[in-house]
Amino acid sequence: MRILIPLFPGITTLDAVGPYEVLRQLPDAEVHFPAAEPGVVLDGAETLGLRADSAFGDFDGTDVLVVPGGPGARPAQHDAALLEWIGRMHAAARWTTSVCTGSLILGAAGLLRGLDATTHWSTIADLEAHGARYTEERVVVRGNVVTAAGVSSGIDMALTLAERLAGPVPARAAQLAIEYDPQPPFDSGSPSKAGPEVRAYAAERRRRRG
Amino acid sequence: MRILIPLFPGITTLDAVGPYEVLRQLPDAEVHFPAAEPGVVLDGAETLGLRADSAFGDFDGTDVLVVPGGPGARPAQHDAALLEWIGRMHAAARWTTSVCTGSLILGAAGLLRGLDATTHWSTIADLEAHGARYTEERVVVRGNVVTAAGVSSGIDMALTLAERLAGPVPARAAQLAIEYDPQPPFDSGSPSKAGPEVRAYAAERRRRRG
Numbered sequence: 001m002r003i004l005i006p007l008f009p010g011i012t013t014l015d016a017v018g019p020y021e022v023l024r025q026l027p028d029a030e031v032h033f034p035a036a037e038p039g040v041v042l043d044g045a046e047t048l049g050l051r052a053d054s055a056f057g058d059f060d061g062t063d064v065l066v067v068p069g070g071p072g073a074r075p076a077q078h079d080a081a082l083l084e085w086i087g088r089m090h091a092a093a094r095w096t097t098s099v100c101t102g103s104l105i106l107g108a109a110g111l112l113r114g115l116d117a118t119t120h121w122s123t124i125a126d127l128e129a130h131g132a133r134y135t136e137e138r139v140v141v142r143g144n145v146v147t148a149a150g151v152s153s154g155i156d157m158a159l160t161l162a163e164r165l166a167g168p169v170p171a172r173a174a175q176l177a178i179e180y181d182p183q184p185p186f187d188s189g190s191p192s193k194a195g196p197e198v199r200a201y202a203a204e205r206r207r208r209r210g
Numbered sequence: 211m212r213i214l215i216p217l218f219p220g221i222t223t224l225d226a227v228g229p230y231e232v233l234r235q236l237p238d239a240e241v242h243f244p245a246a247e248p249g250v251v252l253d254g255a256e257t258l259g260l261r262a263d264s265a266f267g268d269f270d271g272t273d274v275l276v277v278p279g280g281p282g283a284r285p286a287q288h289d290a291a292l293l294e295w296i297g298r299m300h301a302a303a304r305w306t307t308s309v310c311t312g313s314l315i316l317g318a319a320g321l322l323r324g325l326d327a328t329t330h331w332s333t334i335a336d337l338e339a340h341g342a343r344y345t346e347e348r349v350v351v352r353g354n355v356v357t358a359a360g361v362s363s364g365i366d367m368a369l370t371l372a373e374r375l376a377g378p379v380p381a382r383a384a385q386l387a388i389e390y391d392p393q394p395p396f397d398s399g400s401p402s403k404a405g406p407e408v409r410a411y412a413a414e415r416r417r418r419r420g
Contacts, residue, residue, distance in 0.1 A: 012231065013227050013230070013231065014224075014227050014228065014230075014231040014388065017223050017224050017227040017258070018224065020223070020224075020257075020258060021222065021223065021224040021361065021362075024255055024257065025415065031255075031257050031258075032257075033257075033258060040250065040259075040261045042261075045234055045241075047230075047234065047241050047242075047243075047263070048227070048230060048241075048243060048260065048261065049250075049260070049261030049263070050258065050259070050260060050261070051250045051258070051259030051260070051261065053257070053259070100389075120389060121389060138391065138393045139393075139395075149389050149391075150387075150388060150389025151231065151387070151388040151389055151390070152231075152365065152388045152389060152390040152391075152392070153389055153391075153393075155362065155392075155394075156392065156393050156394055156395065159394055159395050159396070160395045163395065163396070168396075169407060169408055169411050170411065171396070172396055172398035172404060172408040173398075173404075173408050173411045173412040173415060175394060175396065175398045175399050175404075176331075176398050176399060176400070176401065176404045176408055176409070176412045177360075177361070177412055177415070177416075178224065178360060178361035178362045178399075179310075179330060179331060179359050179360025179361050179362060179363055179399055179400065180361070180362040180392075180394055180399040181348065181359075181362075181363075181397075181399030181400045181403065182362070182365075182366065182390075182392035182394065182399070183348045183349075183363075183366050184365075184366055184369055184385060184390055184392065185349075185366065185369050185370045185373065186369070186373070186378075186381070186382055186385065187391075188382035188383075188385045188386050189385050189386060189388075189389055189390040189391030189392070190386070190389065190391045191386065193391065194382060194383075194385075194386045197379060198379055198382040198383050198386055199386070201379050201380065201383045202383040202386045202387055205235070205383060205387070206387075
C-alpha cells in the first residue's frame with residue numbers, strides 16, 4: 001500500500017509527521033516523501049528540514065495521498081506543477097487527504113468544489129475561496145477526500161483513515177504504538193475553547209511572523 | 211532561549227517533532243537539532259530523514275534539552291560520546307526532558323538514578339535497569355527533569371513545559387496554534403485501554419520489526 005506525503009518549502013512538519021507515524025504502522029505500508037526534487041526541504045520556521053526521498057515525477061499513482069500544510073501552503077496554491085501532480089495522484093488514489101492548510105492546496109487543485117472540508121481555524125476564508133464549504137469538525141470525510149483541521153489533527157485524521165484502510169485492530173494498534181492517549185494540561189486547542197486573551201496573543205504572534 | 215533536540219540514527223520522528231512544534235512557538239525560542247555531525251539522520255523505519263543543523267560540539271550549554279526516543283535509543287544507551295554530551299548539557303540546563311525511550315538515554319547517562327520517570331509502555335524494565343522508578347503517568351516532572359511516555363506524549367510534555375517556561379498565555383497560545391484539541395476516533399492509546407486483542411497484535415508487530 002503506497003502512501004505519498006508530498007513536501008514543499010514552508011511546510012509545518014507535524015502536519016506530515018503525525019499521519020506518517022500512524023500510517024507507517026499499517027500492514028504493507030510503503031511511505032514516501034516526494035518533493036519537486038529529492039533533498040532537504042525546510043519547514044515554515046526555516047529550522048527543521050525533512051528529507052524528500054524522491055521526486056514527484058517518480059510516481060504514477062498512489063493508494064493514499066496526504067498533503068500537509070504550513071506557511072508554504074499559501075504560495076503552493078500557485079505552484080502549477082504541484083497542483084497538476086496533486087490532481088493526477090487524486091484521480092487514481094483510494095484516499096486523498098490533507099492536514100491543516102494542506103486543504104488550501106487541494107482546493108487550488110480544484111478538488112474541493114462544492115465539498116464539505118476543513119482547515120486550520122485561521123484560514124477558513126481561504127478555504128471557502130476555493131469553493132469548499134467550511135465544516136467545523138476535526139476530521140471531515142466526504143467520499144474519498146478527507147480533510148483535517150490544524151496541525152495536530154493529522155493524528156486523528158490518520159487514525160480515522162487507518163481504520164478504513166486496515167480495519168479496527170491494526171488502527172487501534174497504531175494508536176497504542178504511538179501511545180496516543182492525549183492528556184493536554186489545559187484546554188485551549190480551538191478558538192472557542194482558548195478564550196479572548198489567548199486568541200489575541202496567538203493572533204498577534206501570527207501577525208508578527210507574517 | 212535555546213532549545214536543543216539531539217538527533218541520532220533510529221529516532222522516532224514524532225518524539226522530536228511534537229515538542230518542536232510546541233516549543234518553537236514560545237517567545238525567543240531558538241531551536242536546534244544537533245547530531246554527531248550535521249546532515250540527514252534517518253528514523254527507525256529508515257524512511258523519514260530529519261536534518262541535523264549542527265553538531266553536538268557546537269554547543270556548550272542549553273536552556274532546554276529534549277531527548278527523543280525510538281528504536282535507535284537502544285544502541286544510543288552505549289554511545290559514550292552522546293551520553294557524555296547529554297550529561298554536560300544537563301549540568302547547566304534549566305530543563306532536561308525526554309520523550310518515549312529517550313528516557314533510556316537519560317538513564318544511561320546516569321540522570322535518573324532514584325528518580326520517578328516514565329517511558330514507552332514497552333520498555334519499563336529497561337528504564338528501571340537504569341535505577342529509575344517507573345511511574346505510570348503521561349508526563350513526569352521531578353525537579354528539572356521531565357520524562358514523557360510513548361511518542362505522542364511529547365506534545366503533552368511540551369505544553370506542560372511551555373507553561374513553566376513562558377507562562378499560561380503563551381503555552382495556551384501554542385496549543386491553539388497547533389489546534390491541539392485531540393479527538394481520537396477510538397480509545398486504545400494505552401495498554402490498559404487497548405485490551406488484549408489489540409495488545410497482542412501490537413506486540414506481534416513489534417516482534418516482527420525487531
